Amino acid sequence: MGTPLPRDPIAEARRNWERHGWSDVAAPMAAITAIMRTQQILLARIENVLKPFGLTFARYELLALLSFARSGALPMNKASALLQVHPTSVTNAVDRLEKAALVTRSPHPTDGRTTLIELTAEGRTVSKRATAALNSEVFGQSGFSEDDVEELIRIFGIFRRNAGDFDDG
Amino acid sequence: MGTPLPRDPIAEARRNWERHGWSDVAAPMAAITAIMRTQQILLARIENVLKPFGLTFARYELLALLSFARSGALPMNKASALLQVHPTSVTNAVDRLEKAALVTRSPHPTDGRTTLIELTAEGRTVSKRATAALNSEVFGQSGFSEDDVEELIRIFGIFRRNAGDFDDG
DNA sequence: GCAATATACTAGGACATCCAAGGGTTTGGA
DNA sequence: TCCAAACCCTTGGATGTCCTAGTATATTGC
Structure with a gap:
């Protein structure tokens, strides 16, 4: 996307905030902006690893979620809640995964409103391989120290x- | 988007990773997933505050950047580099901001390839008001402790x- | 038992992001 | 001097996200 900038743009933004008299919120502004940028970088890495599998992160998350479900199947609304995304986003992801024959839709046995999503054999295989790739190429090389990883889990867990x-603690 | 879940879904994912023998990358996986989710929550809060101004976060960032430029104007490629987004995203944002009369495009005086983006008077006013709203409603109530804010700035700065x-340190 | 309310999924629209390609402008080396 | 390579912006296409209905099925309450 480009060559490195000579200066950290977020540190500059923080200085701008302070210079304009918003020192009280300059630090959280910088922290939040840094979260946004970091997410963007990480997402790009993840999408890059998933591309060979014909997956995006949204679709991968759904596959992974299904692969951990006892029966390999989940109602769409359950998936929406667990992935914490809008129901229409799940519909979208399922449409594409179904087209790729990685999942199938089936009616819920007792509730006519509900649709179950189920992994196909190929879906399970792809999920396993994609997870292995992400583990070795992204999560295994996150660039965060072990201590910082625990800090992030703690801070964002509270947040x-x-x-x-969620409710528990 | 829904009621709180009984359990932290990311903590569950971490347990799933460990149960499947990927303990070595379970923690970074959880940290990265938490970053993704946190970004989503923060973005939603920001968009919510900006909506009354007719702005999205992408457009706000561009306005704010321009408001800090000495002359109130920047070449598009400069904006793309500083905001660290694809040039086409800037084109898109400028299209909409220009339609809203918050910025104007003008040819670069010496380089015929370059287009300058400049804040209008109204653009400057809206930028100020939107910044004040974000400062009080988002950055001023981030939910992160002061120490954690500094931790995040440090960790993500390194990352x-x-x-x-960027290159400096 | 039936109407009113709640729940589940989908369709259509608005935005943002990236990539690939195309057309105009500059720059630089032969 | 002049043409190829580099650079800048825009267009068009693919995805994902959310929101606002709209349709169908369940549940509740009178």
């Missing part, structure tokens, strides 16, 4: 709970 | 430099 993602 | 975003 997500406060944001209403 | 972004290693990812090639």
Whole structure:
């Protein structure tokens, strides 16, 4: 996307904030902006690893979720809740995964409103291979120290709970 | 988007990773997934605050960048580099901001290839108001402790430099 | 038992991001 | 001097996300 900048643009933004008299919120602004940028970098790495499998991160997450379900099947609304994305995003992902023959839709046995998503044999295979690739090429080389990884898990765990993602602690 | 889950879905994913023998990368996987989710939550808060101004985060970032430029104007490629997004994303944002009369395009005085983006008076006003809103409603209530904010800035600063975003230290 | 309310999924629209390609402008080396 | 390579912006296409209905099925309450 380009050559490195001579200066950290987020540090510059922080200085701009301070210079304009917003010192009280300059640090959180910088932290939040850094989260945004880091997410963008990580997502690009992940998508790059998944591309050979014909997967995007959204579709991979759904496959992985199904692969951990006891029966290999989940209702769409359950998937939406667990992945914490809008139901229409799940519909979209399932449409494409179904077209690629990695999952199938089937009616819920007792609730006519509900659609079950189920992994196909190929879906399970692709999921396994994609996970192996992500483990070795992204998660295994995250660039974060072990201590920092635990810090991030702690900080964002608190944040997500406060944001209403889940109840336990 | 829904009621809180009974359990932290990312902590569950981490346990799944460990149960499948990927303990060595389970923690970074959890950290990266938490970054993704946190970004999503923060972006939603930001977009929500910006909506009354008719802005999205992408457009706001461009406005804010311009407001800090000495002359209030920047070449598009410069904006693309500083915001670290694809040039086509800048084209898209400028199209919409120009339609809203918040910025104007003008030819570069000496380089015929380059287009300058410049804030209009209204663009400057909207930028100021939107920044004030974000400062008070998002950055001022980030939910991160002061210490954690500094930790995040440190950790992601290292990460972004290693990812090639910038050169200094 | 039936109407009103709630829940589940999908269709269509608005935005953002990236990539690939195309057309115009500059620059630089033969 | 002049043409090829480099650079800048835009267009068109693929994806993903969310929101706002709209349709179908369940549940609840009177």
